Amino acid sequence: MAIQLQQVSYTYADRSMWRQTALHGINLNIAKGSLTGIAGATGSGKSTLLQLFNGILKPTEGTVQVLDVTITAGEKSPKLLPLRRRVGLVFQFPEQQMFEDTVEKDICFGPLNFGFTLEEAKERARKAMTDMGLDLALLERNPFRLSGGQMRKAAIASVLAMDPDIVVLDEPTATLDPVSRAELIALLERLCREQGRTIIIVTHRMDELLPYADSWALLKGGELAFQGSGQELAADPAILERCGLTIPQSLRYWQAVSTRFGLGTEKPLLTAEALAERIAAVLEERKNAAGTEEMGSGHE
Amino acid sequence: MNQANIETKSGTEPAVIVLEGVSFGYDPEHPILHDINVSIPQGQWLSIVGPNGCGKSTLVKLLNALLPKSAGLISVCGHTLQEETIQSIRQCIGMVFQNPDNQFIGQTVEEDILFGLEGLCLPYEEMKERLDYYTGKLGIDHLLSKHPGELSGGQKQRVAIASILAMKPGIVIFDEASSMLDEGSRDELMGILRDMQAEGSYTILLITHDADEILASDRVLALHGGSIAADVSPAELFRDAELLERCHLREPYTWRLARELQSRGITVDVPASEKELIDTLWPYNYSK
Numbered sequence: 001m002a003i004q005l006q007q008v009s010y011t012y013a014d015r016s017m018w019r020q021t022a023l024h025g026i027n028l029n030i031a032k033g034s035l036t037g038i039a040g041a042t043g044s045g046k047s048t049l050l051q052l053f054n055g056i057l058k059p060t061e062g063t064v065q066v067l068d069v070t071i072t073a074g075e076k077s078p079k080l081l082p083l084r085r086r087v088g089l090v091f092q093f094p095e096q097q098m099f100e101d102t103v104e105k106d107i108c109f110g111p112l113n114f115g116f117t118l119e120e121a122k123e124r125a126r127k128a129m130t131d132m133g134l135d136l137a138l139l140e141r142n143p144f145r146l147s148g149g150q151m152r153k154a155a156i157a158s159v160l161a162m163d164p165d166i167v168v169l170d171e172p173t174a175t176l177d178p179v180s181r182a183e184l185i186a187l188l189e190r191l192c193r194e195q196g197r198t199i200i201i202v203t204h205r206m207d208e209l210l211p212y213a214d215s216w217a218l219l220k221g222g223e224l225a226f227q228g229s230g231q232e233l234a235a236d237p238a239i240l241e242r243c244g245l246t247i248p249q250s251l252r253y254w255q256a257v258s259t260r261f262g263l264g265t266e267k268p269l270l271t272a273e274a275l276a277e278r279i280a281a282v283l284e285e286r287k288n289a290a291g292t293e294e295m296g297s298g299h300e
Numbered sequence: 301m302n303q304a305n306i307e308t309k310s311g312t313e314p315a316v317i318v319l320e321g322v323s324f325g326y327d328p329e330h331p332i333l334h335d336i337n338v339s340i341p342q343g344q345w346l347s348i349v350g351p352n353g354c355g356k357s358t359l360v361k362l363l364n365a366l367l368p369k370s371a372g373l374i375s376v377c378g379h380t381l382q383e384e385t386i387q388s389i390r391q392c393i394g395m396v397f398q399n400p401d402n403q404f405i406g407q408t409v410e411e412d413i414l415f416g417l418e419g420l421c422l423p424y425e426e427m428k429e430r431l432d433y434y435t436g437k438l439g440i441d442h443l444l445s446k447h448p449g450e451l452s453g454g455q456k457q458r459v460a461i462a463s464i465l466a467m468k469p470g471i472v473i474f475d476e477a478s479s480m481l482d483e484g485s486r487d488e489l490m491g492i493l494r495d496m497q498a499e500g501s502y503t504i505l506l507i508t509h510d511a512d513e514i515l516a517s518d519r520v521l522a523l524h525g526g527s528i529a530a531d532v533s534p535a536e537l538f539r540d541a542e543l544l545e546r547c548h549l550r551e552p553y554t555w556r557l558a559r560e561l562q563s564r565g566i567t568v569d570v571p572a573s574e575k576e577l578i579d580t581l582w583p584y585n586y587s588k
Contacts, residue, residue, distance in 0.1 A: 012450065020450060041482055042454025092453045092480065093399050145326075148398045148476065149352025171453070174479035175398060177351050177509045179548035204454075204482045207553065246483040249553040256574035260582070272553055276560030279581065283566065 001065070002166055002198040003030040003053055008062035008073075010048055022048040024222045025062070030215075033196040035189060037209045040219030041244035046170070046202045047092055049219065053168050053200070054087035055080040067165065085114045088164030092171050092202075094155035095144075103129075103146070103154050104139040110162040121161070128157035133183055148175045156184070160191075166198040167191065173205060181208060206240075207248040211270040218243045234268035250275075313341035315375075316392075316471060316503050317363065322372030324355075324362055331370070332358050334526045345497050345504040347514045347534070350523035351548035356507045357398065359523065360473050364393045377470060394469030396477035400456035401448075403463075409435075409451070410444040413463040420467060434462040437492055439485075453480040461489065465496075472496070473505045478513070490516050511538070511552040522547045 005028040011021045022045045030036050040046050051057040052064050059073045069083045091097050100106040104125055111121035129136055132153040138146065143154055152175055159167065167188065173181040189212050191197045203209050216233050218226040220243040226233070233239065237247045237255060250270040257275060258264050261282045269275045317340040325331035333355045340346055348356050361367040363376055365386045374381040377392040397403050406412030410431065417427040435441040438458040448456060457480050464472065472493075478486045490513060496502045506513060514520055520537045522530040530543055537543060538551040550556070557577070558570045571577035 018447075018450070039482075042458070042480070042485065043452040047452060093401065095399055095401070147353040147355075147357060153352070171480060175352075175476050175509075177548035178511075178550040179545075180352055181509075182550075204480065244482075244484070246487070248483070253553070253557065253574045253577065256578050257581075260578050272556035272560050276557060276564055276566075279561060280564040280566060283581070 001029050002032040002034075002067060003028070003200075004063075004065040005029075005052070005059075006063045006065075008052065008059045008064055010045075010052065010057060011060045012048075014060050021060075022222050023052075026224050028217060028224060028227060030198065030200060032198055033192065034214040035192045035199045035212055036201070037206065037213040037216045038200065038202045038219065039204070039206055039216065039240075039243070039245060040225075044219040044243070045222040046219055048222075050089065050168050050170050050200070050202060053166070054089050055083055056089070085162065086164055087166045087168060088159035088162050090156050090159050090167070090169040090172055092174075094148075094151040097155050097158070098143040098151065101142055102139065103141050103143050106143050106154065107139075107158040107161050110158060114162060124161040124163070125157070128161040129154075131160060131187055132157045133180065149177060149180065152176060153180065153184075164197070166200070168200045170202045171204060172201060173203065173208065181205075185209065185212060206245075207250050207270075210248060210250060210268075211274075218245070220244065230270075231268060234270075313343055315339040316342045316377055317505075318373070318375040319362075320373040322362060322374060323370045324358055324367060325370055328370070332526050333362070333523075336372070336528060338521060338528065338531065340503060340505070342503055343497065343500050344519060345493070345517040346506070347517040347520045348505060348507045348523065349509065349514060349520055349537075349547055349549060350529070354523045355526045356523055357475050360395065360475060360505060360507065363471075363473070364390050364395065392470040393473060394464040394467055394471070395473040396457075396460050396464050396475065398475045398477070398479070400453075400460035403460050404448040404456070407447060408444065409440065409446050409448065409459050412448065412459060413466055416463055416467045430466040430468075434466045437465075438462045439488075454482070454485065457481060458485070465492070468501075470501065471503045471505065473507075475507045476509070478508075478510070486510070486513070509549065511550060511555075514538075514549075515552060 005026050008023060008026045009021060010023040011019050013019050038046055052059060053066055055071060058071055058077055061073045063070060063072045066083060067086055069078055071077050098106050100109060107125035107128060108121035111124050126136060129139065134153050143151060146154060156172055173184060176184060185208055188199045192199045201209060210230055213230050215229050217224060225243050226239050234251055234254060237251050240247050254268050254270060254275060257279060269278050319336050319338045322336040323331050324333040350356055358367060362369050362374060365381060376389045379385040379388050381389060404412055405415050413431055414427060417430060435444065438461060440455060440458045440462060443455060457477060461477055478489050493504055497504060506517060508514060515534045517534060520532055520534055521528060524546055529546060538555050544551060554570050558568050561568050568580045
């Protein structure tokens with residue numbers, strides 16, 4: 001397991017008047033090399049959960065185990081530097097993590113801190129920029145002079161440049177244009193499938209992640225309401241509504257089509273292309289079946 | 301707002317926003333926006349779309365002089381933008397930024413929303429009424445005593461939206477203000493905007509990448525490389541594959557599904573619901 005949470009609760013401002021429990025008794029397992037989606041209504045604890053994954057927040061109760069580091073509530077925590085190097089976290093708002101006066105310095109900051117030479121760091125920065133589809137000319141730009149979408153891509157590049165084993169992203173596709181969004185998801189999927197990295201993505205756009213995610217975790221009011229595969233989710237999409245989420249269109253259409261044509265046992269087809277292809281095939285099969293009875297007719 | 305001064309440019313409604321030959325750049329050699337000409341009638345709902353970095357946010361920031369234009373003429377609500385009119389122009393524009401942290405002022409949600417209303421010198425009852433109404437509409441009435449730091453990203457976005465809508469500005473500008481909201485909340489927000497538009501007193505500018513939001517609007521302004529690439533209706537945009545590609549956009553799921561089916565010889569219209577699709581496919585299945 002890459003990440004294992006046992007009975008984890010987290011309370012903000014514990015021991016103060018303003019204490020507020022964001023997570024209650026979470027038990028969660030995320031397998032190494034898997035691509036996991038996390039969804040839930042606004043304020044359900046998604047961002048809090050992510051910050052437990054690299055020790056930015058420490059559990060108020062329970063045990064968080066990430067790779068070979070274990071953080072237990074109430075105990076002195078181990079050194080977190082190795083953990084931070086191996087778990088890259090991309091925040092919800094890119095302004096929250098950019099601080100240098102050029103994009104290049106910002107991206108090199110991580111690798112330099114983790115002991116790479118300036119040359120290596122710069123090389124990594126260029127590679128990460130290219131992976132994110134950013135023009136290398138932007139390396140010289142002040143990060144705060146980038147557009148919102150470019151800034152988000154640069155923030156993701158700065159995390160990828162550290163070459164983490166686990167990449168955790170908090171709504172990475174918000175404010176990206178749809179083509180960039182699809183490219184980012186494809187890049188993350190490649191990192192997962194080809195390099196065996198563990199990818200965890202919080203998203204409000206389940207549609208774009210559903211075709212790729214191995215497993216899903218759904219939060220509701222700080223509790224884990226569901227953990228399972230996309231297929232399990234497709235079999236019972238009502239769980240989403242119980243979590244205060246709308247059932248994504250791709251899932252609704254798959255469900256309607258698979259019910260009507262009796263495809264319930266097949267792997268869900270969650271892109272428009274795949275669904276259209278399957279519908280065409282089903283219609284063709286039925287046409288042929290009808291055609292054998294009534295030779296020649298039914299042909300256009 | 302001086303009604304008499306509003307220029308009538310196009311359509312039946314007077315134009316509330318007019319841009320003529322507007323350019324902007326930090327460096328004259330590399331303009332970020334170049335020779336923008338557009339006229340937006342009162343009451344219109346306009347989507348501004350285009351790839352990341354094409355100048356969408358810059359364009360709307362020019363309107364209320366958050367950024368100074370380099371050339372051209374800007375007129376908002378009958379005021380030609382110049383030093384003396386900035387104040388009056390800002391009063392008719394309400395802008396929700398991409399990152400809600402950029403617009404929090406109050407120590408609590410309630411204070412934050414009231415701050416704008418106090419600035420309008422409204423009577424207490426009126427402020428209270430608007431506070432209750434908009435926090436209720438956006439589902440944040442239980443958060444009134446919270447510090448903005450205690451809120452999640454999506455909750456912050458709702459507070460920012462409520463604080464702007466409560467001021468009832470004639471022109472509402474959302475810079476990807478729904479990017480952190482889930483689909484259900486986004487639909488609710490679209491409903492609020494639709495109601496506002498039906499009242500007729502609001503002009504709405506939405507910077508967005510979301511196909512459903514674009515579909516809800518009257519008109520789409522597509523930017524590309526700092527110029528206007530297209531000024532079309534949402535349906536025209538989604539039918540134009542080349543334009544979609546150039547603007548880094550995708551059509552709504554249902555449009556895509558219909559197109560994919562059509563390309564496989566199955567004639568269907570864009571379905572309004574999954575039931576409608578099934579109903580279309582079912583007789584097809586037997587009649588052919």
